[in-house]
Amino acid sequence: MIIDVHGHLTAPAELYAWKAGLLSHRGAHGGKPPAISDDRLREAHFEPHPSFGNVSHFDHIDGAGVDLQLISPRPYQMMHSEQPSKIVRWFTEETNNIIHRSCELFPGRFKGVAGLPQSPDLDPAEWTAELRRTVTELGFVGALLNPDPYEGTQVPPALGDRYWYPVYEALCELDVPALIHAAGCRPPTREPYSLHFIQEETVAVWSLLSSRVLQDFPDLKIIVSHGGGAIPYQVGRFLPSGVRAGGTPYLEKLRRLWFDTCLYTKDSIELLIRVAGVDRCLFGTEKPGTGSQINPETGGWFDDIHLLVNDIDWLTENDREAIFAKNAADLFRL
Template identity: 45%
Template sequence: MIIDVHSHLWAPPEFNAGGMMLVGSDGHYSGMEPKISDDRYLDYLQTLFKALDMVGTDFQMVSPRPFTMLHSRGSRLVDIWTRWTNNAIAQQVRLAPTRFAGMAGLPQVPGEPIERVFPEMERCIRELGFNSILINPDPAEGTGYVPPMGDPYWYPLYEKMCEHDVPALIHACSCCNGRETYANHFITEHSIALLSMIKAGVMQRFPKLKIIVAHGGGSVPYQVGRWRAERGAFPDLGKDGVQGKLSEAPGSFDDALRAFHFDTCLHSPLSVELLLKVVGTDNVCFGTERIGSGSQINPDTGRSYDDMKPDIEAMGFLTDQDRHKIFEGNARRLFRGLPETGHG
């Protein structure tokens, strides 16, 4: 069975049209949540089913389209749009429960306590049956300061995740600062989040916490040599440049790195191979974002960039057991409620 831990909402266009009305009215159309009939939604899903069947993907975790989440636009819009988005995900899952499970978007707002997301998180878990959440490490979307994910600001959310035994996919959302595209922003923010959590010893403080860092961990492991060297050179350097414990995480940088999980959503076999060799096959889950930005055709292969299954199968250093972990086994350790067999 092939389980894809990284995919996003596939809703008919009228859903996003409703979102444009919401934004254009500055939230005054909040009572006009798009109501899409099951027949219309199921008809629209046929395109996605064909795309998944074409590459052999059986099951996907469905989260919001990150760049649409409006986190920097203020509380009123964020609260309404996040609820609408999670409702649309729930409808997609309900219509095809053997193909999808829900990953909740959170109504994150910069400058407000992280506890504000708890009511919607609880609703998604208890009422909608979602088994995971998506965390945006930068709800300011490049426009201001947000505490890095090793900061105590985030600890109540980690406690809530452990309480409910739900994993999170760390995935940045939009970028509004004009210096970088949202794709650039993903790489930057995922790297900052991962390194901050490692330095703060978050996974040691919360040993039941389950974290997947999207897009292969950003610049890690590509820049792993620098982080290994830094940890070795300054093991006891405090944040003010004086002797003092920098990190709560014991051992090497590689030891700390392997407390996390990563997806294969890199669209490059060489990058996926490096990821697997650095963090190990116990820590990598299959993820593609299909249908998404990687669904363009790669002229070198004639396949889409997000069709990574054949490349992983062709990696000679992997055993059959390794491939099983990547395609299915690791996801089953992290996520509750997955089907036992493929949809067919």
């Protein structure tokens, strides 16, 4: 059994054409979503796509032996910083509806992970209505949490700030995990969105472990995408400060979080597992996505992460079973 906790929606172009219209008229023409048939939605999952190495979504996950994939919105599409906030809400809600329909069309292959309408013009408590709708009405098993709703245009409160507490309260109430994953990245930032993801996830880990969040919310379940940004690989910089501060050792605090294996080299995955522990690592690929390109050195996909995990020779069969499926099944109550 392989459960991939880090997948994103593959949707027909009509959804994103509608988004372009929302951005053009800024809500003046209303928010009626496009009429996308079940057949059209089904076809999108089997169509080859140039961004996916000219193969389809199902070609990728079937080829990697993924039995169940948790799918969320494509983060860079989420336009959290756009105005007015109603277009952010409309697009988020319809994207979640399309995720739900995809789960219904392919039962047993997908589970939904919600996007939240994280407009900075809304109070975070207002974001949680969509979290509650998707979990209680649509059967979603978690949510994406973008640590930078401004998408690079301003400096947001760090995740240790009380600003985020309404979201943490809702996550604990519903008993679902949050997957930390940044979204778009707009000027004046210097970096592309893919690098912005890693930077924001790095800051997210630092701010959570430097705050009272995990004490105030002992049942909070947080997964950090892309192997935790930079922190697991730079953990040595934080160990001395943990000793100076006294209290809980830094590694013990780090292991209150979970991390996905959405890294594209064996060495990085191996280091993540050594630092975080087998029990804190969840199999994730983002397949199809950034890594969906043929590696000229191997002839395989960069995002064939199952092969990289299998190549770590010191993992036991029980370790692999935990990383590939058991940890996710326990955490998401699958």
